[in-house]
Amino acid sequence: MDWKPDRKAKKAIYKQLAEYIENGIADGTFPPDKPLPSERSLAKELNLNRSTVIAAYDEIESNGLIKRNRGSGTTISKDIWGITKKRIPSWNRYVEAGSFLPNLPVTQKIRKEIEEQNLINMASGELSEDLFPIKDLRNITSTRSYAGSIGYDHPQGNRILRETILKHVRDSRRIESSPGSILITSGAQQAIHLVVQCLLKPGDAVAIEEPSYHYSLPIFKSAGLRIFYLPVDNDGINPEDLISLYKKHRIRMIFLNPIFQNPSGTLLNEKRRKSILEISSEHGIPVVEDDPYSLTSFSGEQISSLKSMDVNGNVLYISSLSKIVASGLRIGWIIGPKPVIERLSDAKQQIDFGHASFNQWIANDFLESNEFKHHIKNLVVQLRKRRDQIVSSLSEFLGDQVNFLIPEGGIHIWCEIKKDFNEVQLLEESIKRGVIYVPGSTMGSKKNCVRFTFASANEENIHEGIRRFASALQVI
Ligand SMILES: Cc1ncc(COP(=O)(O)O)c(C=O)c1O
Structure with a gap:
């Protein structure tokens, strides 16, 4: 095989390998009637970790191009080169070619963690459900x-x-x-x-x-x-x-x-x-x-x-x-x-x-409606309580380890942490403890900052969330 991964490229090696194999399937380098090289032999030949080859095959399999069969190895899907000669486009290449950039990886990670885990959510920049005027909106939709x-x-x-x-x-x-x-x-x-x-x-x-x-x-x-x-x-x-x-x-x-x-x-x-x-x-x-x-x-x-x-x-x-x-x-x-x-x-x-x-x-x-005015009045009272809660929890659990400005409105508090820390590690440790927030660098901070949204959790959860965050900060 004359292909070699480019170890200096930004693109992960498993992605490079997946692309190489996908192209090879498309242009006939890997013929449809023969099994693809085994993970072990490919890893040896290319001097790669076997896990890299597995990740590449996983990716190609998720695109429907190959099948992994117990006993008979990895084969090219019949759908592609079968009787109908259907060819599946190389979606990965399209996905990477668009001019509209994806979200930052950490933003994608936060969204995924919130979806998949039961975390105290101090990352989403929105009101928690109990602050939405559900009853008022229901009345409107049922009568109009x-x-x-x-x-x-x-x-x-x-x-x-x-x-x-x-x-x-x-x-x-x-x-x-x-x-x-x-x-x-x-x-x-x-x-x-x-x-x-x-x-x-x-x-x-x-x-x-x-x-x-x-x-x-x-x-x-x-x-x-x-x-x-x-x-x-x-x-x-x-x-x-x-x-x-x-x-x-x-x-x-x-x-x-x-x-x-x-x-x-x-x-x-x-x-x-x-x-x-x-x-x-x-x-x-x-x-x-x-x-x-x-x-x-x-x-x-x-x-x-x-x-x-x-x-x-x-x-x-x-x-x-x-x-x-x-x-x-x-x-x-x-x-x-x-x-x-x-x-x-x-x-x-x-x-x-x-x-x-x-x-x-x-x-x-x-x-x-008049309900809108009542809603805003009530919302401001509730947000203020949550702001007070987060300020007191930050003082209780982090004391002189943080600096922050007490906001006079809005839904976020921006905290500077005095000690140096690894942002990724702190986020991981916090998620392990069941709380999530937004790391400051995603919003352009040079210093060690984090953003907590105090509208997306109730007072009890804010208190517990900051306790968990403080415990994560102690271990890094
Ligand atoms: C300053 C600012 N502008 C715009 C938005 C986008 O909000 P939406 O599109 O939900 O109105 C946000 C959301 O967090 C924001 O904080």
Whole structure:
């Protein structure tokens, strides 16, 4: 065999071997009427571990290309070279060739662990089920007649819902706009994705906060953008940093989550908010304001959005119902200049033909109801209790081993751990003890940080979760 694995390549050796064999099956190097080399002989010939060869065969078998038979070795599936001469494409190669990048491996791991194990979940950035307004939503779905209202709708989203959201942002965020300037999206996430895809091109420089939720999104890299970072201190980003980034890299767009930022929990102070708007209008740089958390203010104070302070039309405003009603509704929105909204909704129509009408009606009826106001009041009380719980549990179990800022809203707390540790090992040890959180490096921290979401577990579980985390930290 003249093939050799490339030991310097990034791709795992078992994957290289799987690809080599798959290609060999496709081009006839491995004929259909002969068994494939045994695991042992292949390992010897290629000077590989037998487990590497087994992993390669496992992968090819999962694609349906080979069969492992007890006694007669590994053979090529009859379906491929049988009477019908069907050929199965080499799916692995397609999977790796797409230009849309996968999630970070650690993000994939966290999702899998949450699905497969019964863990105290302080990783998912959402409310726990008991905080969803299930009863209110059930009342809405059981009383409304959906006759005539669930066909394809306007690509910008249902007109009645757009008007209801405009009233909601006028009352709660002091944002004035019109139905032509808002697009309903599948959560804030889709709004960010549409902005990246439709308004920027490969090579454009963008600025994001560090740490930030946006850091965790491969959609920026998939779009070929050059990403520059604005460090977040206790009052958010520093406008001076923005000026120097702009001078060096001609920043084309700024992505900010100014209020109760994910993950740091910080609030961009008013002076800085003003000066960012000044810089934005002086240089004509659009600001994308991602604002899903502002209604959770624990003090009840209504913090002005950048959009409400923006007199020149520089801000694209994004928000959603995910963090205040239910993440599974997938209702988000973006407000901006009409031509921008029309461009984005044209793209959204190509992608999914507009948002699901059923969810839009539910969202509309809930937002319009008195129950919505009661729900938010109650939610803020509950989130505040959970915030207090996590602060007291961190003090009880970790004391002076951690630094953190007490968030005044939102659902996350960002903890700096004073000692050096191995991030992967700490996550593994924590999972072994039944708790999961988000390691800081996935959100762009250079220091030893972790993000705990305190909305996704109740007070008792928060206390137990931090106890388990502290015990994991002791052993590494
Ligand atoms: C700052 C920020 N923006 C956007 C999102 C996406 O939320 P969704 O698409 O559920 O509205 C999240 C979710 O965690 C977030 O924290």
